[in-house]
Each structure stands twice: as C-alpha cells, then as structure tokens.
Amino acid sequence: MRLIFFGPPGVGKGTQAKLLSARMNVPQIATGDMLREAVSAGTPLGLQAKEIMTSGKLVPDDVMIGIIRDVLSSPKCSRGFILDGFPRTLPQARALSALLAELGISLDRVINFIVDEKEIIRRLGRRVSCRACGSIFNLGVKDPGGNRVCPKCGGDLVQRDDDRPGTVIKRLKVYHQSTTPVRSYYEKLGVLIDIQGSGSVNTVHEHIISLLNHT
Numbered sequence: 001m002r003l004i005f006f007g008p009p010g011v012g013k014g015t016q017a018k019l020l021s022a023r024m025n026v027p028q029i030a031t032g033d034m035l036r037e038a039v040s041a042g043t044p045l046g047l048q049a050k051e052i053m054t055s056g057k058l059v060p061d062d063v064m065i066g067i068i069r070d071v072l073s074s075p076k077c078s079r080g081f082i083l084d085g086f087p088r089t090l091p092q093a094r095a096l097s098a099l100l101a102e103l104g105i106s107l108d109r110v111i112n113f114i115v116d117e118k119e120i121i122r123r124l125g126r127r128v129s130c131r132a133c134g135s136i137f138n139l140g141v142k143d144p145g146g147n148r149v150c151p152k153c154g155g156d157l158v159q160r161d162d163d164r165p166g167t168v169i170k171r172l173k174v175y176h177q178s179t180t181p182v183r184s185y186y187e188k189l190g191v192l193i194d195i196q197g198s199g200s201v202n203t204v205h206e207h208i209i210s211l212l213n214h215t
C-alpha cells in the first residue's frame with residue numbers, strides 16, 4: 001500500500017497516518033517529524049531547518065527530495081508507505097513521480113483531508129504532543145489531565161513552536177500558495193480521494209478503511 005495523506009496543517013493527517021500505519025503494518029513517513037528529530041539532535045539538517053520551521057516556511061525542495069529518496073529506497077518501505085507532509089510543492093510532487101518510476105512502483109491513493117479553516121486554527125491552538133513518544137493530543141478533547149503528562153508513557157506534553165497563533169496563520173498562507181496546486185496534480189493523475197476530516201478520530205479512520213477497500 002503506497003499512500004499520500006494530504007491537506008493543510010492540523011487536519012488530522014498525522015493522527016490518521018499513525019492509526020493506519022499500525023493497522024496495516026506499513027511505515028508512516030512524516031517529514032515534519034523527521035525534521036523535528038533532526039532539530040532535537042542538532043544535526044546539520046536540523047540546524048538548517050530549525051529557523052525555517054519556526055517561522056512557518058518550507059524547507060528547500062532539494063533537501064526534502066533528498067530525504068524522501070533515501071527513505072523510499074530503503075528496505076523499511078518495501079511493503080509500502082504512508083507519506084505524511086510530503087509532497088508540499090509541485091517540484092516535490094514531480095520529483096516523487098520520477099523517483100517512484102525509477103523504483104518501478106506507483107502510488108495507490110492520495111487522500112486529501114478537508115476541514116474548515118476555523119476548526120483547523122482552533123485545533124492547532126489546543127494541540128500538544130508528547131516529547132517522549134510523539135503521541136498527539138487535543139487538549140480538552142482527549143483530556144490528558146491538567147498536568148500535561150502523556151497518558152501513554154508519562155512524558156511531557158508540549159505545544160510545538162510553530163503551533164503558536166501567528167505561525168499557524170503563516171503556515172496556512174504557505175499551504176494555500178505552495179501546496180494547494182499539488183492537489184490538482186494528483187487529481188489529474190486520477191489517484192485523489194477527498195475525505196471529510198472533521199468527524200471523530202475513529203469515524204475518520206473507519207471512513208479511510210472503507211474508501212481504501214471500495215475504490
């Protein structure tokens with residue numbers, strides 16, 4: 001199974017990719033998570049990406065394409081993958097098509113998550129993630145307790161720097177300018193499915209499973 005989870009920040013791609021990855025036993029390839037790990041580890045990639053990410057801009061295409069080339073060519077992805085956060089620009093989408101052709105494989109589906117922008121801004125304002133295990137929570141929905149401790153592993157729950165209100169607006173602007181054209185690219189290739197991402201986590205998950213089984 002080779003999938004792309006597509007849509008603006010805060011639409012639920014990461015949460016849904018994690019669930020599907022566990023259910024189908026294919027890896028979630030989340031470029032944002034990979035970059036955040038590089039920032040924490042202080043690698044050259046992390047040093048390059050840190051400021052760009054904090055300001056809500058995009059890391060250069062050649063850097064991202066290089067990362068994806070390494071991951072998709074590795075044995076980890078031999079059973080398939082769920083790309084979460086890539087491609088985000090037309091050059092990235094074209095480079096991915098060329099890479100897949102080179103590897104002799106093709107995409108099955110691109111799932112485009114749709115959520116009202118006001119709801120996205122509300123969700124991102126309440127999103128926290130666990131510093132230790134990476135689980136994502138929405139304060140007040142899946143109440144992890146007032147002391148912001150991860151109910152799964154006991155790690156600290158923190159808000160991402162780029163989920164602060166000013167940066168969220170910038171990220172949504174960047175999404176509309178640079179990432180929206182990628183949707184049409186996949187629509188023309190005939191692999192795009194639009195889904196409503198505004199239901200509960202489980203409802204959206206079951207919807208994805210049924211779409212994958214019936215389309």
Ligand code: AMP
Nearest residue numbers: 031032033053057058059064085086088
């Ligand atoms: P995300 O966790 O997917 O919201 O990504 C967080 C940040 O990482 C983005 O706002 C970008 O700065 C950077 N990033 C992640 N994926 C990409 C990508 N495919 N192209 C460029 N920048 C990316």
